[in-house]
Amino acid sequence: MSLALSPQDAAFRNEVRDFLDTSLTPDLRRAGTLMTSVYCDHEAQLEWQALLHAKGWAAPSWPVEHGGCGWSAVQRYVFARERLLAGAPTAPLGINMVGPAIMAFGNDAQKAHFLPRMLNGEHLWCQGYSEPQAGSDLAALTMRAVPDGDDLICTGTKIWTTHANVANWMFCLVRTDATGRKQQGITFVLIDMASPGITVHPIVMASGEAVQNQVFFDQVRVPIANVVGVIGDGWTVAKYLLEYERGGTAYAPELKVKLDALRRQAADGLAANPLLAARIAETQIEVEVLDALEAEILSALSADRAIGTDASMMKILGTELQQRVTELALEAAGPLARAWQPGVAVPGGPVIGHPLDLDDYTSGEAWQAIAPLRYLNERAGTIYAGANEIQRGILAKAELGL
Numbered sequence: 001m002s003l004a005l006s007p008q009d010a011a012f013r014n015e016v017r018d019f020l021d022t023s024l025t026p027d028l029r030r031a032g033t034l035m036t037s038v039y040c041d042h043e044a045q046l047e048w049q050a051l052l053h054a055k056g057w058a059a060p061s062w063p064v065e066h067g068g069c070g071w072s073a074v075q076r077y078v079f080a081r082e083r084l085l086a087g088a089p090t091a092p093l094g095i096n097m098v099g100p101a102i103m104a105f106g107n108d109a110q111k112a113h114f115l116p117r118m119l120n121g122e123h124l125w126c127q128g129y130s131e132p133q134a135g136s137d138l139a140a141l142t143m144r145a146v147p148d149g150d151d152l153i154c155t156g157t158k159i160w161t162t163h164a165n166v167a168n169w170m171f172c173l174v175r176t177d178a179t180g181r182k183q184q185g186i187t188f189v190l191i192d193m194a195s196p197g198i199t200v201h202p203i204v205m206a207s208g209e210a211v212q213n214q215v216f217f218d219q220v221r222v223p224i225a226n227v228v229g230v231i232g233d234g235w236t237v238a239k240y241l242l243e244y245e246r247g248g249t250a251y252a253p254e255l256k257v258k259l260d261a262l263r264r265q266a267a268d269g270l271a272a273n274p275l276l277a278a279r280i281a282e283t284q285i286e287v288e289v290l291d292a293l294e295a296e297i298l299s300a301l302s303a304d305r306a307i308g309t310d311a312s313m314m315k316i317l318g319t320e321l322q323q324r325v326t327e328l329a330l331e332a333a334g335p336l337a338r339a340w341q342p343g344v345a346v347p348g349g350p351v352i353g354h355p356l357d358l359d360d361y362t363s364g365e366a367w368q369a370i371a372p373l374r375y376l377n378e379r380a381g382t383i384y385a386g387a388n389e390i391q392r393g394i395l396a397k398a399e400l401g402l
């Protein structure tokens with residue numbers, strides 16, 4: 001899809017380009033360009049967030065009254081695309097997840113305290129949903145929270161928690177009542193990660209990086225004032241937030257940028273490998289199809305129409321194509337990809353001490369160096385944010401009536 005922009009939107013795109021040109025330091029561009037997974041180095045993320053905040057662009061999808069940009073869906077799309085093209089860091093997780101949930105279900109005091117600190121990057125959030133026995137079946141969660149005066153006493157564990165090792169706040173689902181249906185008796189609560197009784201254990205992934213963690217809670221006191229919504233009705237808040245997680249992403253712009261870069265960077269190799277070149281072209285066609293679907297979703301969102309199961313379709317196509325692109329990149333990198341060694345990676349960031357020179361991150365060598373890490377890390381794309389099997393189940397039920 002080539003987006004035909006109105007004169008106003010084209011002027012907006014130029015303003016975004018100018019801002020990115022002047023504000024992105026070489027270090028920030030490096031962090032955005034050499035991301036080894038969908039997670040960016042958190043320090044770069046927060047530095048970039050502070051610059052966006054100063055410009056008033058910290059939260060593209062938030063309403064103006066809460067410090068958002070009030071942009072149209074097209075403007076948000078333009079901004080996301082230009083950000084990718086420029087190699088800027090991604091937004092911290094709070095902006096697109098817990099922020100909208102606090103706006104919809106939080107009280108005035110919670111909005112006044114948490115939203116500004118999310119915007120300026122003072123608070124870095126992590127998501128405490130999954131437990132060892134509660135992933136796809138999230139409502140099976142068992143982390144207990146027992147009222148005691150003005151507090152809840154929380155005991156249990158959360159797993160796969162991205163950035164729990166660096167976050168200072170967690171939005172978390174706890175069980176305050178175990179008697180009714182499993183969706184009942186869940187409470188959505190905000191937990192200060194500096195609270196006594198919290199221990200964070202890193203989980204080392206296949207890439208050698210440790211961005212995910214298991215978090216243990218031993219009698220952790222959490223003020224009842226930090227409950228978002230109604231005690232026992234956290235499932236309503238959790239589901240609202242998951243809709244943002246699953247439906248709020250457009251995959252095609254990033255895939256296009258990556259495929260273009262791959263074709264450019266691997267140009268010599270591709271001339272000698274027509275089969276690989278053909279597979280890249282085939283993938284490009286599928287990305288165009290996804291782009292058209294995302295454009296339809298964009299129109300629906302602009303007209304305030306519900307997107308329904310399109311979010312599931314987009315998640316399946318987007319993550320499977322993301323994985324395919326990493327497979328193509330790995331193949332194109334050829335023997336150079338083998339230079340990667342486990343243990344030299346930095347959590348969520350570029351590869352330090354890599355045998356290839358990454359100082360010039362725009363060089364041909366840089367993408368070859370991170371191709372294996374990206375390949376390994378993006379295996380997770382079809383698992384997190386609702387496994388693709390679950391998304392297929394949703395489609396089968398809603399669209400095919402199975």
Ligand SMILES: Cc1cc2nc3c(=O)[nH]c(=O)nc-3n(C[C@H](O)[C@H](O)[C@H](O)COP(=O)(O)OP(=O)(O)OC[C@H]3O[C@@H](n4cnc5c(N)ncnc54)[C@H](O)[C@@H]3O)c2cc1C
Pocket residue numbers: 126127128129130132133134135136137159160161162163212380383384385386387388389390393
């Ligand atoms: C890199 C990464 C980052 C993550 N970050 C976070 C985070 O920050 N916070 C957080 O709370 N969680 C996070 N998660 C956890 C993620 O949400 C869960 O891994 C996911 O929900 C799947 O749950 P599970 O791992 O327990 O697998 P399970 O639910 O046990 O599933 C195992 C397999 O069975 C399949 N399956 C299960 N149920 C069905 C069904 N009904 N129909 C068909 N197939 C089914 C699944 O698709 C999967 O293939 C992260 C996971 C990864 C890999």
